Amino acid sequence: MLLPGGESSDLAIETHDLTKRFGRQTAVAGIDLAVPRGSVFGFLGPNGSGKTTSIRMMLGLVSPSSGSVRLLGEEMPRRLSEVLPRVGALVEGPAFSPFLSGAANLRRFDSADPLAPPRTRGARVEAALDRVGLGHAASKKVQAYSLGMKQRLGLANTLLMPRELLVLDEPTNGLDPQGTREVRALIRSLADSGTTVFVSSHLLAEIEQICTHVGVMSAGALVATGTLDELRQVGAARVILQTPDAAAARRVLVGLGLALLEATEPDHVVASVAEGVGGDGDGLRPEAIVAALVEAGVRVRGFSVEQPSLEDRFVALTGEGFDVVQ
Numbered sequence: 001m002l003l004p005g006g007e008s009s010d011l012a013i014e015t016h017d018l019t020k021r022f023g024r025q026t027a028v029a030g031i032d033l034a035v036p037r038g039s040v041f042g043f044l045g046p047n048g049s050g051k052t053t054s055i056r057m058m059l060g061l062v063s064p065s066s067g068s069v070r071l072l073g074e075e076m077p078r079r080l081s082e083v084l085p086r087v088g089a090l091v092e093g094p095a096f097s098p099f100l101s102g103a104a105n106l107r108r109f110d111s112a113d114p115l116a117p118p119r120t121r122g123a124r125v126e127a128a129l130d131r132v133g134l135g136h137a138a139s140k141k142v143q144a145y146s147l148g149m150k151q152r153l154g155l156a157n158t159l160l161m162p163r164e165l166l167v168l169d170e171p172t173n174g175l176d177p178q179g180t181r182e183v184r185a186l187i188r189s190l191a192d193s194g195t196t197v198f199v200s201s202h203l204l205a206e207i208e209q210i211c212t213h214v215g216v217m218s219a220g221a222l223v224a225t226g227t228l229d230e231l232r233q234v235g236a237a238r239v240i241l242q243t244p245d246a247a248a249a250r251r252v253l254v255g256l257g258l259a260l261l262e263a264t265e266p267d268h269v270v271a272s273v274a275e276g277v278g279g280d281g282d283g284l285r286p287e288a289i290v291a292a293l294v295e296a297g298v299r300v301r302g303f304s305v306e307q308p309s310l311e312d313r314f315v316a317l318t319g320e321g322f323d324v325v326q
C-alpha cells in the first residue's frame, strides 16, 4: 500500500538521513532505518553509539537536527498525537512514584491515556503485571522494587493497551538471568501476536536470540542493516587446507582469487575468500577449490571452510567487542 507521500506503509519505522548534533558532537549521523512491520528489529551498538538518541528522535522526545522519521506510516513529529497511542515505549524508565504501589502507578498511567476505558482499568493493570511476572508485587511500593522489578514495571506500562509497535531501549538492563529470559520470551510472544518490536541492546546474544532483523550502530552511524541471515552471510569465509604441498597449494588458491592468511602450522594453508564459499550461489564452491587443488597435483589431507561468526562480523563493523555472554 502506498501512502500519499509515496512511502510504503509496510514499514513500522522509517528514517531518512536522521541526524542529531549536540553542539559540535554528532550523536547520530544521517541514519536510514527501515523497520518492517511484524519484525523484531534489534538495534545493536556499543554504549554511546547513538541508539537512545535515535529512539528519542523517533518518538518525538527530541527534535532531529535534520532528517525525517515516519512511525507507522505517519510523519513525525507532525502526527505525534495520532501515532503515539499506537506505540508502546520504554525509554530510560518512566517516572514512577516511589511512594505508590506498582499497581497504583500503572493505574495512574492508564488513567492518563484517553483511549483506555476506565471500567476495565483494574483488569488491564492486573494482566499487564502478570505478563511481566510482577503479579506478586502488585501492592508493594515501588521504592521497595529492585532495579529489575522497576524495569519490568516499565515494560508492563507499555503493555496496558494493545500496541502496533513497541520501542524498547535496553529492556533487559538491570535484570537477572531469569528476568532476562522472561523478557525475551515476552518479546517473542508479543511478536507472535503481530506486534512489531524495536529493541535496542549492546548485547549481541540478546539480539541473536530474539530478533529477525538487525541494525548495527557505531559512532552515530548505521554501519549495517538487514535480516540476521543476511548479516551472517556477509564477510570473508576462511579456507583451511592441510597439505604437504603448501607452496603449490598457495599458488592455486591465489590463482582462484583467494587472499592468503597466516597459518599456524607448517603443513596448513589458510586463505580468505570475500564471499560465496560454501553457498549454493554463483560464488566459489568448496568442491571447486578442492578440484583445482587436486588437478594441480596438490595432495589434500584436510580441507574445511569456516564462515565468520556474527560476533566476528560485528567486531569488524564496530571495531569493538560485544558482550556475548548472557
Ligand SMILES: Nc1ncnc2c1ncn2[C@@H]1O[C@H](COP(=O)(O)OP(=O)(O)OP(=O)(O)O)[C@@H](O)[C@H]1O
Pocket (backbone or CB within 6 Å): 022, 025, 026, 027, 045, 046, 047, 048, 049, 050, 051, 052, 053, 054, 202
Ligand atoms: N543531551 C545530550 N547532550 C549532549 N550529548 C549527548 C546528549 N545525549 C546524548 N549525548 C551524546 O551522544 C552520544 C550518543 O549517546 P546515546 O545515549 O544516544 O548512545 P547509546 O548508544 O544509547 O548509548 P547508551 O546505551 O550508553 O545510552 C554520546 O556520546 C552521548 O554522550
